[in-house]
Amino acid sequence: MLLAIFSECYRILCAILSPCQQFAMILTIVFFLVVLSCTVFFRQSLRKQTRYPLPPGPKKLPIVGNLFNMPRSGVAWLEYAALSRQYKSDIIHLSVLGNSIVVVNSAKIASDLLDKRSLIYSSRRSTIMLGKLVGWETVLPFRSNDSSWKQQRKIMSQAFPTDSTRFYSMLMRATRSLLKALPCTDDIFDPLHVWAAVTIMDVTYGINAEEAKAHLPIAEGAIEAIIVAGIPGAFFVDQIPILRYIPEWFPGAGFKTKAKIWAELRERMTNLPFGLTKERVAMGLAKPSLTSVALEQIDDQQDVGEQEALIKTAAVAAYAGGSDTTVTALHSFIWAMLQYPEVQIQAHHELDRVVGPGNLPSFAHKASLPYIAAIVQETMRYYPVAPVVPHRLIVDDIYNGYLLPRGSAIVSNIGSMLYNEEVYPQPNIFNPARFLNNNGNLNPNVKDPADYAFGFGRRICPGKSFASASLWLAIASILSCYSIEPELDEHGEPIKPQLQERTQSGLTLLNKIPPFKCRFVPRSGDLPRMLDSNGED
Template sequence: MPFGTDFDFTNMNVAVCIAALVSYGALYAWKARNSTKTLPHPPGPPGFPLIGNLADLPSQPAWIAYLKMGEKYNSDIIRLNVLGSNIIILNSAEAITDLLEKRSQNYSDRNEMVMLNELCGMGWGTAFLRYNNFWKDQRRAFQQDFHPEGVKRFRPIEEEETYLFLEKLLKRPEDFMDHLRHMAGAAILKIAYGIEIQPENDPFLYTAERATEAISATTNAGSYLVDVLPFLKYVPAWFPGAGFQREARVWKRYAMKMLHEPFEMVKHQVEIGVAPDCVAGSLLETMVKGAKDTGYMESVARGALASMYVAGADTTVSALGSFILAMVLYPEVQQKAQAEIDQCCSGRLPTFADYNSLTYCHAILREALRWNPVVPLAVPHRCSTDDFYKGCYIPKDSLLVGNTWAMLHDEAAYPDPLIFNPDRFIKDGRLNPEVRDPTVSAFGYGRRICAGRHMAYESMWFNIASILAVFNLAKAKDEHGVEITPSEEYIMGFLCYPQPFKCDIRPRSSELQALLEATRDNISSQT
């Protein structure tokens, strides 16, 4: 699709192509003449006049293509110049740490992200905001409830939604990915807004899922040409080649509903004194009420709350989907985890009281986040001032992309990285501090690290422990009784998910099934 994802320059509408290049050519030539030409840039493909490395932007999986590009140029930092925009890929933990972590003051900004923020209406998203006071205020809103101790307040909700999820696995195990998606969305919407969503076809959940589609489609650097040539945002939707405008119009409708509808509902509940215990009610009372500029602070709260779903729902689904795939492919890992759970939780299901005891479940979660990262390429960081690194010049406004996949598949840190092996994180029965923790990179970098990471991690750990306590996960069989081995292929995008696969999910015993039902009934009677 012109100007869309997996952009193919040779297929771009000719009229728009000529207009874009003619309009941009003079500016690009001027920038080239006036740049600091004597300073060495990071290595990369030579490119072509005017368009630079536009033709070198890889299709999915881009993270592997960038890693190979780095190997070709014998560098862990490579450069692409796309129509004058400087894109720098960081392919190692050292480069990512040195720049995005240690120099975070200079690398915490974002690019304008015209397609996502302006055209799709997602400019309120905490992860995509420019590094300014509005972003800082949103981070403060997150930190009010999502610091390591604060997230413990939400454990009862996570437990309740997990047990509902397990019940659905009992009834319709073949729909496990749909159940995961419903569980993750239900937990976050209840935590953020106090919303009890419907068992099926919930309108709030549908709106949020449609809005987050825009993020997966548009966020990787170079996905849409309008992010490189911002003037294209003025091209009318009817113009040949402007399909991106029509896509954005659909996504924006859901983005606005996601931002406003649940917030207005809680705001009204607060006004009449019937608001449930939730983050929205807390922010309205502590940040908005009594603020010098209530309108501004309310917009901060709106954006932070809607961002909670963006930050947590799809990432949880991806990571737990990878976990289930791994258990099917590596039954010995599953058996080892179940032995630990049985020893620790004899006669009951795991609880958060077992958080520090079920070490192997932590190792499985770390490996799931490492094996197939939820976000293989980090959201691009923007350089605020000129910089130098390893003798290379990094101009102001460059976009730096952390290749998380490359970092988490570094053979020096993780031998046999394509193999799912939680034991790599274990030493003498404990988590080995000498092995790099994948959560350090799985949730982003520097000052832009995910503010909801503590709750997300706890929720995923509890789901892993609970699933393994109750169920056996194995390869499905065809009509002839032959095992079906999943392909290990993924749906590629900014967020990645396992391709749909079949597996056999059934209770480990009738006693454990009865225990699940009794535990669920006990929780229901208390809520």
């Protein structure tokens, strides 16, 4: 409340004094320092009233707290894991400009808090950059647990049931198109993005493959905002909300220009495919999809505009959630195959034995392909797609004698959990066999990475079953058709793939592997026949 009053006063003063830029700049600096000091002092005073200590963590400096301890390398989960080892605790505490951050590095603590106490740990922290300036705050993954969040989740749960069998034919068609495109490009991201767009837009909007391709550039730009701005601490305006009111000409206000561009892309991503499906529903031409089914179920006795807005936000949540995560996972799988060719060889043997050379796998083969299932699990574990996921605590809580303050960002370090050596020995090695027992079947005693990778508690991904099915079919099909080989140099010799460091140019929500090149060498002379076949599961 205090910060809101200060912010409103500052906004009015800036509007009055904006013609005098130099004076407004001085006012901004002074006002910022006063408000920041008052806010930090107020929050620290409240926390001193409890007899419980905060979890271990780096020493906090006056006012700025742990600002200089926050991850900056682009791989936040590794830096959080290092802090966990340094302070010998699976739960650590950071404070940035008075904002509390609790990082959870173990699956047990994540389950204790996010699953067993989900009622108070399932909210989302309000963000200025991604939420208010770019406009994602009303959409399911970023919205607090209010009635709209529950209604959006209900719509998505109906569209993505636990049983994904009704999507199998569509996934088979889209995967055949992917298999045809992979050997024909120097940039494997392109066909992967098309494959993901085709599948998710079919389910979400009933839009066909060619139409889906036209929406790709808009979606890629809009999702960049989520990937970059979704990490706590990526933009100072999230720690210092008053910065949202500084003029665009002010030094360091480049985030406002970026937010404008991202907001426009988000609006187009939200409105264009929804409008197309709405028109087709009105004409009776719409294919069954999340959007068309929900529109047909609108209650005319209630506020139609409000219901449409709810459907629109649920649809774009599904669209955004499925369009980049599966691409990242499949890209990391292809990279792993270059690094571990022995895994490919074993997978080829299993596919030839079960499916037969010259044939494509279908979901009917899934139960008989445990090594392929293990590769899927190891792909999710080895290069976790979203390794750092924040929740928000809505009340003060005590855990293992530590105070977890109300309003804290509870960051589940999924990457650290998937690299726990006690659960996954030698985690830096891509080894699908870790998920198999002595008989070559999946070992139920080894934790499935999907139990972590898709989130915890009430925030678990509603499209988990669909995403898992998509990834399994793509991996099984690529390995059936191709041997993934290194690029050749000018002399025709293979370029030995180099292990790349887990570093990125900046903090991002998704854990992306840098671009690389490879060759998809057909394993059968019958490949054209296989890919032109209309046979489906």
